[in-house]
Amino acid sequence: MKLGLSADEVLTTTRSVRKRLDLDRPVERSVVEECLDVALQAPTGSNTQGWQWVFVTDPEKKQIIADYYGQNFDAYTNRPGQPEYGDDDVRTERKPLIMDSAGYLREVFHKVPVMMIPCITGEGRLDTGVPTFGQASAWGSLLPAVWSFMLALRERGMGSAWTTLHLPHEKEVAELLGIPYDTVTQAGLFPIAYTLGTDFKVAKRLPAAKLSHWDEW
Secondary structure, eight states, X not given: OOOOOOHHHHHHHOOBOSTTBOSSSOOXXXXXXXXXXXXXXXXXXXXXXXXXXXXXXXXXXXXXXXXXXXXXHHHHHTOSOOOOOOTTOHXXXXXXXXXXXXXXXXXXXGGSSEEXXXXXXXXXXXXXXXXXXXXXXXXXXXXXXXXXXXXXXXXXXXXBOOBOTTGGGXXXXXXXXXXXXXXXXXXXXXXXXXXXXXXXXOOOOOOHHHHOOSSOO
């Protein structure tokens, strides 16, 4: 069932959902595929459509992937030299809540009904000296579709979060799932679940005036 949100409501209330993922409600394959059909309408460079989408529901495979994620999450969050924004910055205000939410996902990732790994296909991997032009073209041909997928989930009462911390073990996950590692680059790891409630608010963000430049930096 769709929520009937306006375009602006979907765009401004699609959050990274962690604590409000419903870990007990099954997610129908047909609804996921419906969201993917929406996502595949996104623009892609030269109409290459060089994307593949891997969905994981097998409990043992989810556990293995979640364990890799957890190892890297712990190392990442405990690293020295983390950015500081100042006491009057909205990012500083929100950081404790975000870290608490992220820590929760780290503990329950294996319980999410579906995991999704979007992939970029091509002649070779993107971590083998591909120049900026090639990197930008490849990522720019996938990321709009991934975001469209998340928007489609939101409209159907589901949520997700863009995570990347399984990628230090990308090769191991590729072997687990049969992804051709030499020619396919994994772009992230997304939990998929219905949300506990569907009322999400506009997030606090830095004002556009602080982030925009006209004619010069």
